[in-house]
Amino acid sequence: MTETLIRNARAVLTMDDRGTEHADCDILLRDGVIAAVGQGLQSDGEVVEAASCVVTPGLVNTHHHLYQTLTRAVPAGQDALLFGWLRTLYPIWARFGPEEMRISALTGLAELALSGCTLTSDHLYLFPNGARLDDTIDAAREIGLRFHATRGAMSIGESDGGLPPDSLVESESAILDDCIRVIDAFHDPSDGAMIRVGVAPCSPFSVSRELMRDAALLARDKGVMLHTHLAENDEDIAYSLAKFGCRPGQYAEDLGWTGADVWHAHCVKLDGQEIDLFARSGTGVAHCPCSNCRLGSGIAPVRAMRDAGVKVGIGVDGSASNDGSGLMAEARMAMLLQRVQSGADAMSAREALRIATRGGAEVLGRTDCGQVVPGMRADLALWNTDQVESAGSWDKTALLLAGPTKVQHLFVEGRQVVRDGLLTSINFEQTIARQTTLAARLSLIP
Numbered sequence: 001m002t003e004t005l006i007r008n009a010r011a012v013l014t015m016d017d018r019g020t021e022h023a024d025c026d027i028l029l030r031d032g033v034i035a036a037v038g039q040g041l042q043s044d045g046e047v048v049e050a051a052s053c054v055v056t057p058g059l060v061n062t063h064h065h066l067y068q069t070l071t072r073a074v075p076a077g078q079d080a081l082l083f084g085w086l087r088t089l090y091p092i093w094a095r096f097g098p099e100e101m102r103i104s105a106l107t108g109l110a111e112l113a114l115s116g117c118t119l120t121s122d123h124l125y126l127f128p129n130g131a132r133l134d135d136t137i138d139a140a141r142e143i144g145l146r147f148h149a150t151r152g153a154m155s156i157g158e159s160d161g162g163l164p165p166d167s168l169v170e171s172e173s174a175i176l177d178d179c180i181r182v183i184d185a186f187h188d189p190s191d192g193a194m195i196r197v198g199v200a201p202c203s204p205f206s207v208s209r210e211l212m213r214d215a216a217l218l219a220r221d222k223g224v225m226l227h228t229h230l231a232e233n234d235e236d237i238a239y240s241l242a243k244f245g246c247r248p249g250q251y252a253e254d255l256g257w258t259g260a261d262v263w264h265a266h267c268v269k270l271d272g273q274e275i276d277l278f279a280r281s282g283t284g285v286a287h288c289p290c291s292n293c294r295l296g297s298g299i300a301p302v303r304a305m306r307d308a309g310v311k312v313g314i315g316v317d318g319s320a321s322n323d324g325s326g327l328m329a330e331a332r333m334a335m336l337l338q339r340v341q342s343g344a345d346a347m348s349a350r351e352a353l354r355i356a357t358r359g360g361a362e363v364l365g366r367t368d369c370g371q372v373v374p375g376m377r378a379d380l381a382l383w384n385t386d387q388v389e390s391a392g393s394w395d396k397t398a399l400l401l402a403g404p405t406k407v408q409h410l411f412v413e414g415r416q417v418v419r420d421g422l423l424t425s426i427n428f429e430q431t432i433a434r435q436t437t438l439a440a441r442l443s444l445i446p
């Protein structure tokens with residue numbers, strides 16, 4: 001039996017159904033699960049003093065392309081719109097191999113962990129030079145984060161009228177075969193799973209209608225989730241109308257891409273009917289506010305989605321379009337953008353934090369994560385509110401108004417992944433050095 005007692009936390013934001021918040025509270029973690037929450041708890045295990053900390057559930061990241069941490073701030077892509085940005089980066093990504101995938105994932109996961117994330121999904125949709133989904137799963141196991149890897153894909157290259165170069169696309173039969181391989185090898189459907197696998201063609205404009213349909217059939221057969229990009233910007237809508245003769249929501253519905261086992265990234269341009277469709281069908285949304293700002297895509301109608309009952313989580317998106325993986329800052333941006341669109345009362349700091357924790361867990365189909373409640377998995381973020389960011393705050397629990405963006409401590413499945421602001425599981429300096437070397441090598445190739 002392994003126990004950790006988190007003692008005397010300044011506050012615990014449980015994110016339970018009633019939004020309960022406790023002051024001066026202990027939390028007992030036992031064998032990966034939250035065993036008790038209350039005052040005066042006792043344990044013979046390790047004790048973490050938390051009088052300076054506000055405790056939240058670990059944050060959940062619902063959309064990322066971890067491999068892109070190797071191509072942040074590439075000069076030619078810095079000011080481009082989505083499609084131009086992709087055309088700049090595809091040839092660089094075509095030079096990646098297994099080590100680039102593993103190290104870039106490790107770097108992105110490190111940044112996520114330090115910003116309070118305990119569970120992240122990843123969307124990897126290109127596999128050049130022997131790279132495999134396995135490379136990113138290795139990185140997640142090394143750092144100790146809960147990981148939902150999605151096996152992405154592109155099958156329509158330039159010669160078929162698609163956007164990516166032919167060297168980055170795969171045959172549709174090879175894509176489906178490899179989806180089956182990685183699901184069988186890694187997917188764990190049980191409570192407390194550290195690794196799950198999803199099926200995730202890159203977007204409706206980079207694979208065929210048949211692959212979208214077959215991917216949905218495969219995912220349902222295997223009992224795994226489906227993920228893709230949808231309705232990201234105006235170009236995306238125009239493409240859908242011209243190519244498919246319908247809006248993205250209709251396209252998704254026709255091909256089996258709605259339901260409680262589906263979540264779509266961005267959805268900036270969903271209209272009222274599509275919002276109703278998502279609410280009715282239980283389809284989830286990964287809202288990526290920084291990426292939407294960075295690429296000038298627009299402001300996703302998150303207020304309208306939430307009011308209609310759509311499940312929404314936060315995603316940092318790939319680090320080439322954000323350009324960071326700081327999840328707490330992303331949650332704050334989600335709050336600010338809704339206020340830009342609809343006024344200062346459009347989204348509270350507490351609601352945005354709820355979206356970033358429990359909301360994300362619901363989008364990813366995790367009923368065992370996202371709340372600080374006995375019986376839930378022991379995934380916790382401890383935020384030190386005695387530091388400069390919170391000094392003078394009248395409400396130390398309003399973390400997204402005046403709070404730290406990096407954690408003091410982070411627990412995943414009861415194991416401490418961050419202690420006193422430092423990662424416990426990897427050699428951080430060595431990882432950054434290797435990442436820097438790989439980025440330099442990529443930039444030297446013409």
Ligand SMILES: [Zn+2]
Nearest residue numbers: 229265317318
């Ligand atoms: Zn994305």
